[in-house]
Structure formats: structure tokens, C-alpha cells
Amino acid sequence: MVRKLLEVLLVNLGMKLADPKIDALIDKKMVNMNFYPTCPNPDLTVGVGRHSDMGTITVLLQDGIGGLYVKIEEDMRFGKKGEWVEIPPTPGALVINVGDMLQVLSNKRYKSAEHRVRTTNTTSRVSIPIFTIPKLTEKIAPLPHLVEKDGIAHYREFMFADYMKNFFGNAHEGKKSLDFAKNVDSS
Numbered sequence: 001m002v003r004k005l006l007e008v009l010l011v012n013l014g015m016k017l018a019d020p021k022i023d024a025l026i027d028k029k030m031v032n033m034n035f036y037p038t039c040p041n042p043d044l045t046v047g048v049g050r051h052s053d054m055g056t057i058t059v060l061l062q063d064g065i066g067g068l069y070v071k072i073e074e075d076m077r078f079g080k081k082g083e084w085v086e087i088p089p090t091p092g093a094l095v096i097n098v099g100d101m102l103q104v105l106s107n108k109r110y111k112s113a114e115h116r117v118r119t120t121n122t123t124s125r126v127s128i129p130i131f132t133i134p135k136l137t138e139k140i141a142p143l144p145h146l147v148e149k150d151g152i153a154h155y156r157e158f159m160f161a162d163y164m165k166n167f168f169g170n171a172h173e174g175k176k177s178l179d180f181a182k183n184v185d186s187s
């Protein structure tokens, strides 16, 4: 399923289905195991602080408890003010997150999803997101034909292992993780 989704997203960016890069982008799976105990005062606790996932795509099986919020980025062209929206808890549904690598490859056409998790005072919760990540030695950069079209590369080239090291070496603060790859010329 992850391969199908990525193929659609990457072919939509002009990549060829036979491109070996697609295999390199879905090289590995990683999982987190999160346990959110019941908290008497959820407003005073952080479940998972705001962050975006570092890989290409994340799959997260939903339960009926809820607590996952996604940030709608401000975009005044479409009258959208930045706000946090709770993903409605639908048991058995899959939430798919776009990760930082898709934002880089697409030269900002796809936006990685900033999200956070709050606890509840009624039920504890376990979540096990599955992250798909590129090969550690894979060189990641905006796709060259998109850079040509846009006249700017919003991100520099880096090795995925270095991105990952930086991601886990720093406290998460929203989408700051992408600063590691930001091109100095990009706004």
C-alpha cells in the first residue's frame, strides 16, 4: 500500500514508475511504540510534542480514543488561518502522514504534516505508527526538473542518514527539522 501511494505521489511529480529511486525511498520501515497513560489534567501534559515525521510516508492505525491533532498551515491565498484540527478517531481507519522527505523531493509542493498528540483523562492509549524511510546512504534533494521549473532549490542535497541523525539529535519543535536541509537562498 505504501508503495502504491508513493508511486502515485512521485509519478504526479513527474518521476518514472521504473525509476530505481522509488525503491530507495521505501527501503526501510521503522516503528514507534507510544503509550499515553490516562492523565487527570491533560492540559498540563504533553503526549507527543508538535513535529513532522522525517521519512517519506507514515501509516497509523486509528482507534476510537483520539488525541492526534494536525496543523493546518496558514495560507491566506485560500483564506486558511493556521489552526490545529483533531483527526476524528475512527477505529480501523488509517491515517497517512506526508513526511519531510516528500517535502524536500517535491521542492515544497507536498508539505509534511505537522502534528501533536494529547492525552485524555478517561482512557490510556497505545499507538504504533509505521514510518517508511529511504535507504540510509540515499542522497536526497529536490527533483532536478522541479528545481529547473521553480528556478530555485528550496533544499540542498544531503544523505538521509545525516538527516536522521540531526532529527533524533535535537528536541522536536514543529517543522524545525527541515531547517537542516534548507537552502540558504530559500525563503
Ligand SMILES: O=C(O)CCC(=O)C(=O)O
Residues within 6 Å of the ligand: 032, 034, 048, 053, 060, 067, 068, 115, 117, 127, 129
Ligand atoms: O500517537 C499518535 O497518534 C502519533 C504519534 C506520532 O506522531 C509519532 O510517533 O511520530
Ligand SMILES: [Fe+2]
Residues within 6 Å of the ligand: 051, 052, 053, 115, 129
Ligand atoms: Fe509523528
